[in-house]
Amino acid sequence: MAPSSMGEGVGRSSCIVVRGVSKVFSGGVRALDGVSMVVEEGEIHAVLGPNGAGKTTLMRVLTTQIKPSSGDAWVLGRHVVKEAARVREVIGYVPQEFSVWTDLTGYENAMIYAKLYGVPPSERRRVVEDMLEFMGLGEAKHRLVKTYSGGMIRRLELGIALMTKPRVLFLDEPTIGLDPRARELVWSRILEYAGEGGVTVVFNTHYMDEAERFAGKVTVMNRGRVIAEGAPRELVEKAGGGATVKIEFDGELEKALGALSGVRGVEVVSAGNPVVLRVEDLEVQVAGVFRALLGNGVNVKKVSLQPPSLEDVFLRLTGMTFEEAERSSLREVAATRKAIGRGG
DSSP states (O other): OOOOGGGGTTTTEEEEEEEEEEEEEEEEEEEEEEEEEEEEEOEEEEOOOTSSSSSHHHHHHTTTTSSSSEHHHEETEETTTTTTTHHTEEEEEOOSSOOOTTSSSSHHHHHHHHHHTTTOOHHHHHHHHHHHTTOGGGGGSSBBGGGGGHHHHHHHHHHHTTTHHHHHOESSSTTOOOOHHHHHHHHHHHHHOOOOOOOOOOOOOOOOHHHHHOOSSSEETTTEEEEEEOOOOHHHHHTTTEEEEEEEEESHHHHHHHHHTOOEEEEEESSSSSEEEESSSSSHHHHHHHHHHHHHOOOEEEEEESSSSSSHHHHHHHSSOOHHHHHHHHHHHHHHHHHHHOOO
């Protein structure tokens, strides 16, 4: 299908095009609500949002695992429903959940997937050996996966996804639950592979730092909708200047909010506990904030300061932190998972 059939305003370098995609599971659970998105070829693109935002459902649509209820999507010009088999020929996918057998060795897992992926028998051993070395797993290839660390398992899964040399790589929370060192190792392999052949990478994450460091473009989602899209720095600049201050209190929220209402240059972005403030001038306004709180007898439990970030974008657009958004959507997440389990 030619790029022009994907809709107006889409360039010929567009790798992924999503147009008005919705997904409603049985029971009326709406996981996606009119999502549109464009990813250019060779781009590293992050889909950022809290749990329950719809990130995984969108990725499952793009990797042909589930069909959208409405709307259309293409990967390299191939329609994800009408040409699902052709889409699967050009993509690699690493799900959030473990996808390897822990009672087999890393080598055995890779060989099984090499057969499933159609790697010619004469090339399987070489492909598997090369992949394990590239992922830094050569010395551990004959160990049972149950003895691997979380980071090693993630690198094995990533390597398996790369064995067919995909042109588009989909990663669902690729470093969730890993320690900082393991996260760096996983990302070093992703970036090396992507850089070698101009591969397009789309990854879901709720780690702000990963989206800011590695993505050229970010799509921010909440409750099944796209709420912002653009380069990370551009999104942060659009959210406005200033810094974010989080202040936690000992059960004196109303008194604290009353005291803060009189401080100039301070905006209450989220009125939960902790309260999240946007301040124009950190050095000047923070002093005024603490004078107001102490002057009204408010006991401060904890304070954290941070420069402008993608979380500020989310706060500005939703009035909630990621943590608050996740708590508010816990029931929806559970309902979506049940619906998926029923095949809705």
